Amino acid sequence: MESIREIIHAVYPISAASFAKLLTWIQYEECCKEETFIRLNKWNHKEYFLLKGVVRSYLTDSEGKDVTISFFPARSVISPHVIRSTGGKSNLNYQALTNIQLATIDATQFRSLMLENTDIRDFANKVLEKELIEKVQKEIGLTSLTAKERLIHLRQQFPLLENLVPHPYIASYLGITNTSLSRLRKELTKQ
Amino acid sequence: MESIREIIHAVYPISAASFAKLLTWIQYEECCKEETFIRLNKWNHKEYFLLKGVVRSYLTDSEGKDVTISFFPARSVISPHVIRSTGGKSNLNYQALTNIQLATIDATQFRSLMLENTDIRDFANKVLEKELIEKVQKEIGLTSLTAKERLIHLRQQFPLLENLVPHPYIASYLGITNTSLSRLRKELTKQ
DNA sequence: AACCTTTTTTGCCAAATGGCAATGAAATTA
DNA sequence: TAATTTCATTGCCATTTGGCAAAAAAGGTT
Numbered sequence: 001m002e003s004i005r006e007i008i009h010a011v012y013p014i015s016a017a018s019f020a021k022l023l024t025w026i027q028y029e030e031c032c033k034e035e036t037f038i039r040l041n042k043w044n045h046k047e048y049f050l051l052k053g054v055v056r057s058y059l060t061d062s063e064g065k066d067v068t069i070s071f072f073p074a075r076s077v078i079s080p081h082v083i084r085s086t087g088g089k090s091n092l093n094y095q096a097l098t099n100i101q102l103a104t105i106d107a108t109q110f111r112s113l114m115l116e117n118t119d120i121r122d123f124a125n126k127v128l129e130k131e132l133i134e135k136v137q138k139e140i141g142l143t144s145l146t147a148k149e150r151l152i153h154l155r156q157q158f159p160l161l162e163n164l165v166p167h168p169y170i171a172s173y174l175g176i177t178n179t180s181l182s183r184l185r186k187e188l189t190k191q
Numbered sequence: 192m193e194s195i196r197e198i199i200h201a202v203y204p205i206s207a208a209s210f211a212k213l214l215t216w217i218q219y220e221e222c223c224k225e226e227t228f229i230r231l232n233k234w235n236h237k238e239y240f241l242l243k244g245v246v247r248s249y250l251t252d253s254e255g256k257d258v259t260i261s262f263f264p265a266r267s268v269i270s271p272h273v274i275r276s277t278g279g280k281s282n283l284n285y286q287a288l289t290n291i292q293l294a295t296i297d298a299t300q301f302r303s304l305m306l307e308n309t310d311i312r313d314f315a316n317k318v319l320e321k322e323l324i325e326k327v328q329k330e331i332g333l334t335s336l337t338a339k340e341r342l343i344h345l346r347q348q349f350p351l352l353e354n355l356v357p358h359p360y361i362a363s364y365l366g367i368t369n370t371s372l373s374r375l376r377k378e379l380t381k382q
Numbered sequence: 383a384a385c386c387t388t389t390t391t392t393g394c395c396a397a398a399t400g401g402c403a404a405t406g407a408a409a410t411t412a
Numbered sequence: 413t414a415a416t417t418t419c420a421t422t423g424c425c426a427t428t429t430g431g432c433a434a435a436a437a438a439g440g441t442t
Contacts, residue, residue, distance in 0.1 A: 166389075179391085183392085
């Protein structure tokens with residue numbers, strides 16, 4: 001499918017032959033809005049490309065509050081299996097925030113493609129690097145920016161997010177309450 | 192050396208034979224207090240075990256402020272090369288906060304040991320998992336705990352840290368100012 | 383359109399955290 | 413020991429963020 005190719009190329013361009021090899025193993029899935037399609041502590045053995053829709057990863061903190069860790073926009077790669085799993089079981093929940101379309105590939109299969117194909121290996125490493133850099137950037141934002149600045153950054157990354165997903169998810173991602181998010185929104189529209 | 196073995200076993204116990212194989216490639220280094228021994232954007236090709244002393248990783252944010260990302264206590268494994276590098280160059284600074292002793296191994300050499308030895312591979316994967324889980328936990332702390340709670344958690348992880356390292360480093364790790372840290376310290380000693 | 387449900391915004395006030403400069407304490411050096 | 417330097421604490425006040433309940437707005441259903 002053309003759109004998987006675009007998603008991959010946006011990260012790291014691979015040859016037509018390498019892409020064809022990958023495509024052999026791809027399967028397609030759909031999930032409805034709200035569905036948590038990767039569950040904490042449950043067995044999971046896939047890699048995912050998000051073709052359509054929006055996804056978030058989340059956890060429940062010690063007080064039972066739902067904390068959004070990351071958002072994934074349409075046409076993006078979901079965090080690699082190795083990053084989100086321990087012993088084959090997921091460390092996070094991944095939830096469809098709209099109806100979504102996914103392309104998937106068995107994680108073990110993908111790993112063997114990586115071993116035999118430089119392109120695919122380089123692509124996978126690039127995904128890993130981006131993921132980790134993003135995590136560090138988020139950490140820096142949380143420690144050294146105000147909530148308003150963090151919201152401004154989030155808007156640069158995902159301009160339409162506030163129109164697409166419930167605000168409490170965005171607020172918990174930013175580390176503030178729903179109420180404070182609403183006030184920041186008001187402030188930011190004034191100028 | 193006995194203490195490398197302890198550091199490894201605290202993460203994932205490996206056989207004597209596997210350990211002996213690893214030990215062949217180990218070298219030893221020392222750094223003085225203050226020295227940044229891995230520098231942002233500089234070539235680095237080693238894995239590190241911290242035998243003695245305390246280390247922190249840090250970055251300079253967009254306003255020029257120094258932000259501490261992680262602390263590493265004595266007898267710990269420093270973040271794996273794959274996590275802290277892009278294209279062989281470091282994404283972070285790593286600084287000795289006291290005089291330190293390190294055991295090192297070439298990262299490429301380590302990777303080939305991983306491929307040929309299940310024990311070492313499992314150990315390395317365990318390090319990776321712990322690192323990532325720790326990052327997510329820190330993120331949750333920053334988004335859903337107060338600064339006081341974060342300080343309490345940090346003290347559980349590193350009971351002596353406030354006596355060992357300058358407070359501005361700890362404050363930037365917690366995402367607060369030096370002044371606020373001092374006030375929280377006062378509050379917490381009252382009870 | 384009218385009704386019901388869910389989501390977002392607002393008002394009021396409290397709590398947490400920041401900023402800056404001065405003070406005090408501790409460590410280092412002469 | 414005295415002098416110097418570095419680091420941590422405090423006072424005063426401003427700003428940011430939170431909590432809760434009510435009101436308003438938006439979305440969905442009949």
